[in-house]
Amino acid sequence: MNERGYQLLQETIERLLRRNAYVHLNKVLKKTHPADIAHLLTLLNERSARSVFENLPEKEIAANVLSELEPGFRSGFLQELEINRLAEILAVMADDDAADLLADLPEERRQEILNLLSAEHTEEFSELLAYPEGTAGRIMTTDFLVLPKSLSAQSAILEVRKAAEKEMVFYLYVTDEEGRLSGVLSLRQLVTAPDYTPLEKIMTRDVVKVNVTTDQEEVARLVSRYNLLAIPVVDHSNLLVGIITVDDVIDVLREEATEDMLKMAGTSGEEISYSSVWRNARARLPWLFASWIGGLIAMNIIGAFSGGFSGRIAVFAILATFIPVVNGMGGNVGTQSLSIMVRGLATGRVDGKSIGREVFRELRVGLLLGATYGVLLALAGMAFTRDVHVGLVAGIAICANMALAAMMGTFLPLIAAKFKVDPAVASGPFIASSIDALGSTIFFLTAYFLIN
Amino acid sequence: MNERGYQLLQETIERLLRRNAYVHLNKVLKKTHPADIAHLLTLLNERSARSVFENLPEKEIAANVLSELEPGFRSGFLQELEINRLAEILAVMADDDAADLLADLPEERRQEILNLLSAEHTEEFSELLAYPEGTAGRIMTTDFLVLPKSLSAQSAILEVRKAAEKEMVFYLYVTDEEGRLSGVLSLRQLVTAPDYTPLEKIMTRDVVKVNVTTDQEEVARLVSRYNLLAIPVVDHSNLLVGIITVDDVIDVLREEATEDMLKMAGTSGEEISYSSVWRNARARLPWLFASWIGGLIAMNIIGAFSGGFSGRIAVFAILATFIPVVNGMGGNVGTQSLSIMVRGLATGRVDGKSIGREVFRELRVGLLLGATYGVLLALAGMAFTRDVHVGLVAGIAICANMALAAMMGTFLPLIAAKFKVDPAVASGPFIASSIDALGSTIFFLTAYFLIN
Numbered sequence: 001m002n003e004r005g006y007q008l009l010q011e012t013i014e015r016l017l018r019r020n021a022y023v024h025l026n027k028v029l030k031k032t033h034p035a036d037i038a039h040l041l042t043l044l045n046e047r048s049a050r051s052v053f054e055n056l057p058e059k060e061i062a063a064n065v066l067s068e069l070e071p072g073f074r075s076g077f078l079q080e081l082e083i084n085r086l087a088e089i090l091a092v093m094a095d096d097d098a099a100d101l102l103a104d105l106p107e108e109r110r111q112e113i114l115n116l117l118s119a120e121h122t123e124e125f126s127e128l129l130a131y132p133e134g135t136a137g138r139i140m141t142t143d144f145l146v147l148p149k150s151l152s153a154q155s156a157i158l159e160v161r162k163a164a165e166k167e168m169v170f171y172l173y174v175t176d177e178e179g180r181l182s183g184v185l186s187l188r189q190l191v192t193a194p195d196y197t198p199l200e201k202i203m204t205r206d207v208v209k210v211n212v213t214t215d216q217e218e219v220a221r222l223v224s225r226y227n228l229l230a231i232p233v234v235d236h237s238n239l240l241v242g243i244i245t246v247d248d249v250i251d252v253l254r255e256e257a258t259e260d261m262l263k264m265a266g267t268s269g270e271e272i273s274y275s276s277v278w279r280n281a282r283a284r285l286p287w288l289f290a291s292w293i294g295g296l297i298a299m300n301i302i303g304a305f306s307g308g309f310s311g312r313i314a315v316f317a318i319l320a321t322f323i324p325v326v327n328g329m330g331g332n333v334g335t336q337s338l339s340i341m342v343r344g345l346a347t348g349r350v351d352g353k354s355i356g357r358e359v360f361r362e363l364r365v366g367l368l369l370g371a372t373y374g375v376l377l378a379l380a381g382m383a384f385t386r387d388v389h390v391g392l393v394a395g396i397a398i399c400a401n402m403a404l405a406a407m408m409g410t411f412l413p414l415i416a417a418k419f420k421v422d423p424a425v426a427s428g429p430f431i432a433s434s435i436d437a438l439g440s441t442i443f444f445l446t447a448y449f450l451i452n
Numbered sequence: 453m454n455e456r457g458y459q460l461l462q463e464t465i466e467r468l469l470r471r472n473a474y475v476h477l478n479k480v481l482k483k484t485h486p487a488d489i490a491h492l493l494t495l496l497n498e499r500s501a502r503s504v505f506e507n508l509p510e511k512e513i514a515a516n517v518l519s520e521l522e523p524g525f526r527s528g529f530l531q532e533l534e535i536n537r538l539a540e541i542l543a544v545m546a547d548d549d550a551a552d553l554l555a556d557l558p559e560e561r562r563q564e565i566l567n568l569l570s571a572e573h574t575e576e577f578s579e580l581l582a583y584p585e586g587t588a589g590r591i592m593t594t595d596f597l598v599l600p601k602s603l604s605a606q607s608a609i610l611e612v613r614k615a616a617e618k619e620m621v622f623y624l625y626v627t628d629e630e631g632r633l634s635g636v637l638s639l640r641q642l643v644t645a646p647d648y649t650p651l652e653k654i655m656t657r658d659v660v661k662v663n664v665t666t667d668q669e670e671v672a673r674l675v676s677r678y679n680l681l682a683i684p685v686v687d688h689s690n691l692l693v694g695i696i697t698v699d700d701v702i703d704v705l706r707e708e709a710t711e712d713m714l715k716m717a718g719t720s721g722e723e724i725s726y727s728s729v730w731r732n733a734r735a736r737l738p739w740l741f742a743s744w745i746g747g748l749i750a751m752n753i754i755g756a757f758s759g760g761f762s763g764r765i766a767v768f769a770i771l772a773t774f775i776p777v778v779n780g781m782g783g784n785v786g787t788q789s790l791s792i793m794v795r796g797l798a799t800g801r802v803d804g805k806s807i808g809r810e811v812f813r814e815l816r817v818g819l820l821l822g823a824t825y826g827v828l829l830a831l832a833g834m835a836f837t838r839d840v841h842v843g844l845v846a847g848i849a850i851c852a853n854m855a856l857a858a859m860m861g862t863f864l865p866l867i868a869a870k871f872k873v874d875p876a877v878a879s880g881p882f883i884a885s886s887i888d889a890l891g892s893t894i895f896f897l898t899a900y901f902l903i904n
Contacts, residue, residue: 265791295777325747
């Protein structure tokens, strides 16, 4: 459905709600894809969204709608739902989606719901929830088809026919007697094999797999690199415990890209734009603190230098007009380098191994850029102030500042990655404000020696 | 393969190359996944990479390696390859990958290669290349299985067995007599259906499809929203002309995320880090120009105000120390808003419809953040300068600046999206330098009225 389609759907739904035409509403919802209903909910106001959700024709549809809701919107929406209804829906949901949803709830509410569920479900969800967030164990489904390696191709096809309820089947994982992963075959390999061949003769033995503790970003990298539709998850003794399908990998890729982009810009990694203005501001406030501290430091450095110029305060005043361009250009070069590295780390193009090489490379890029704009600023400075010294100082400072910024923007995320620290510590606001403080120092120090 | 695995592989390959042990090298390469060879090439120096590529055991493997190379690395690598070899490899490559690769070559070289290929290939590739970059037509493959709707389930299974060479088969697209798309069925639906049922009785008629001209980002959104493994591509008369598989969608998602992140930081959208220092700098230079212009404008504004303070230049000098914190905080809030919007547009969470609502929302967030840091800066300013007026001016200015920045960071990408302009016009450097110029004006204007 496209934008126009959603608009029409929204208008229809709102009209039906106004008229209390629930029978008709029910029919419309039945014909709409759960993913579209999920998107529709974010377009409606709170009350209408709840009404629509309460009028979904079946628990199964409600389960699919909840699975497809944007994570940023879902947390708020879940709080509004009645706990018994939520438990009923969870009972029919895919186990990985259910665990993901439960993880979103406050501890107390989660416990209440688990108490309402059958022992089997509780155990299943609790097992998945036991794996830390962001691991393969947390996003895998345990509901999948396994075939013993001695089975014939023909019997395997019968098994596939019976297993219509399982997750999308396209790879069939084959295990030995102990349940250890021993091979894989595609549905096509199976249907194209002679009837009585045992699976172990047709399966591929070299399976790309991950461990329950593997980071979900690594899972996404593997699936993307090897163009897989699913990847099996094993525990420490190679027992097959779950699979992760490509649709979940796409969600991971999107979430991680969102997280990287937002963190780099200095806001908390989750999408906060569905939450209230107040919560939105609260999520962004602490990230601005780095910038604030940097600004205060820069303020004190400049203040200290202004003392050094006490005899020639007019010269200081002229120099001060250069602060935005010197700091701004530094900040931007730093952000460029930072983005290139953060994205390179995410796609696996850059690793923690070659820090020296990358930093040296970016230093040269920074110097090239700095030299270019240094000459320009020196000329512009001389033209505007009619003072050769001031122009020279500004040119030298901007060049040094841009080279330094390129180095910092490269070094900080790489060193963070090397020590397995979230590269977000080197987020944009931190880089920019460090450059503000360092850049001001470089600028006025150069001025102090060349002019004063 | 993990990082350690690649390191070992690299060492082995380099040792074999030093010893000219080509037979052994050949064996090692034969056992390595093409995607791993593709990654290995980026780790080796230029000469070794070329040697490895020339020693690949089969054309098919070379074709897969080229398909898996990172776009940023590939352009440079392709220039080194001998043209006859490249033509041979293209002839065995999947048509969508071949078209993608040809598009990467300079016009002249592309024409030379097309001349070397058979008429059939030339026609196929030229057709795909005729679709503009970034459209569904450009990334689709035309090599896929189509079944007529009157076929029985049993005969369809035979067709699938024969079509082992086609792209991964999991959805089977069903057409009418004229070749128009009329339905879809999964391989599982097929194997679980009674033998003599015609496909039109078991197929799903409501197919999610795209047009040849649909934007690839829209394709990715649909595949991701409906959890599809492939999506059919039709032309203007609903003739089925191609399919796009989920692995290509993953590539699109990764490329688009990279592009958004890099453009937002103000560098050209492609990964430039494989290219030379010189080319890297050249790609970044123009994006910094926005920042440069903004800086010069800010410089002149501040310079003009310093004239207004001519009698009390010491006050101006004190005020100047606040420039980094006032501008820096504004720039950061602006970048936060910008990132939230750019990402929201990419994931489809935000659309061009509700500009007013989003801007008003962000204005309130900006005012909240600005008020908080305004009070802090007013207090800090009073403490540092022992001047109530200066503190007050700084506090008011930072608050106004942050609110304005939040609005600009929201408005510019949304208005760009509304008018189908690349939101990159509202990239980080542009926002930051606009804030520098506007922020300085607000600050000194407030000072001018409250202090002077």
